[in-house]
Amino acid sequence: MTETALFDSECFQTTDGEIAIVNLNSARLRSWSRFYQDPHHPGAAETVLEHEQLTAQFASDLSALDRMEAFGEQLGHLDASSPRAMLIQAQIASALHRFSDARDYLAQAGLGGAPSEDVKRILLSVDQACGSHLEEVLDERRGIVARTGRFEDRVALGALLADVGDFNDADEIYRKALREYQDVxxxxxxxxxxxxxxxxxxxxxxxxxxxxxxxxxxxxxxxxxxxxxxxxxxxxxxxxxxxxxxxxxxxxxxxxxxxxxxxxxxxxxxxxxxxxxxxxxxxxxxxxxxxxxxxHLLAFADHGAEFYAGSGNDPARALELAQINLKNRPTVRAFQQTHTIALAAGETCAAAEILAAATMRWGSIVPLRLSSVARGSPESREGAVA
Missing domain, CATH: 1.25.40.10 (Tetratricopeptide repeat domain)
Known part of the structure; x- marks a missing residue:
């Protein structure tokens, strides 16, 4: 069953959202069953991960994060050294915001002979999530979109443009992705x-x-x-x-x-x-x-910091979590959040150090807006839509 959805004067049909969630859950259970029957079958492990990521992101099933973590442990026992397993482990680590682990897995995958394009694709996402080498990542993203024109590549480019402050360009890219969307x-x-x-x-x-x-x-x-x-x-x-x-x-x-x-x-x-x-x-x-x-401390540190800086009413806990998040992924928004929380907690010296570090890191790329608490980034608790 489908319902008509209207976006930007473009009319197209997508599956009813509630039906889609039911279908996703059924597909997820089937993918686990196929994996248990033959863990080494091509695509079996990748499909499990894809379904669990979608479940965590859209079905709001936070237990999917636990299942992904357990899945990574299973792969470690079954096929620890294969490049394929390393790539999957890198994606799991990235989804849980364990970005340092993800980089280690990618390095091992590359040394083991994993396709360089697969390694690079995941590494681009990790760099983008961590605010690393964004000028180079932006060039890569633009080139990928020019070559493929795929929906998911446009969305990744739009997110990066938003990260570096090109808001109108990001809006245009996102809307173009919607206009050209062909699936249901x-x-x-x-x-x-x-x-x-x-x-x-x-x-x-x-x-x-x-x-x-x-x-x-x-x-x-x-x-x-x-x-x-x-x-x-x-x-x-x-x-x-x-x-x-x-x-x-x-x-x-x-x-x-x-x-x-x-x-x-x-x-x-x-x-x-x-x-x-x-x-x-x-x-x-x-x-x-x-x-x-x-x-899952690293996956929720920014959201926890926001809560304790607000209604949770624990400035010290908020600052602790914000600093953990900033160390893990020193993005513009992480600097914004930590700076504001430090000021609210009365930690003026820490706030000054954060401002200096932020200016050194980001001043030449995007203007810092350190006057308001930044919410968790769009990547937080969200996997890339494949």
Missing amino acids: SPFPVAWVCFQLGMLWGELVPEPQLARAEHWYRKAVVSLPCYVRARVHLAEILSATDRIVEAEATLRPALPSGDPEVSWRLADLFSGEGRDDEAVEQLETARSGFEALLNS
Whole structure:
């Protein structure tokens, strides 16, 4: 079954979002079954990883991260030294934000004879996620798009353009990807719409909330269970005093167990004077963040820092997490977040050091906007859509 989706005056059909999630779960279980039957069959392990990444990103099943980690351990026992296994291990490490491990796996894969294009493709993503060699990565991304014109290559280029502050070019690339999309899966469509919402609502120096809301709504229409899109949409609704609609947007996402949902509901309830409900949701959020940080610290350090810098009300914990995230991936947004949190925590010396390091690293590439806390980057908890 399909439903018509309208984007930028382009009309095309995508599979109903709820049906797509059911289909994804069925496909995921089948891929695991095929892997267990023959772990060495070409493509079996790669398909498991692809389905688990999609599940984590779009079905809001945070246990998929645990399954990916366990899957990497299984591969280590089954086929530890093969270049193919090393490439998969690198992708798993990258998805969990263990970027140093990912680079080690890629180096081993290259030495073992893995196709250089496969190694380079993953390394580009790691460099982009870490804010490393962005000028070179940008040249590579432009060249790839010129050669292939593929949807996923355009989206990767759009994300990088946003990272380096070329917001209008990023918008154009994203919208072109949508206009030329030829498949029926709603996942890539929802992903790009979310990216466009982030672009205009979070990344530009002066957010354009109406424009961001437009794209977040399209992401939710394409994929109703897309929790991150619901959270960001609800934030805009709350900021523009549409509290009832914001709550209605968040409530369907509560079963996901994502602590950001409880956090945003707590803020809504607090603003409405519903103190008991606010306390309950805030404690649920705190517990949820700590569980995720205990399991996957690097993947959630930026989100945890944001929580503790805000409603979590623990500046020291916020700064600790922000510094962990900054060390792991020294991107523009990581510098922004850590600088702002350091100031809020009264750590002026640390803030000055962060500002100096940020200016040295990024001053020649993009203007730093260190006056506001940056939300988690678009890559956070999000895998690349293949």
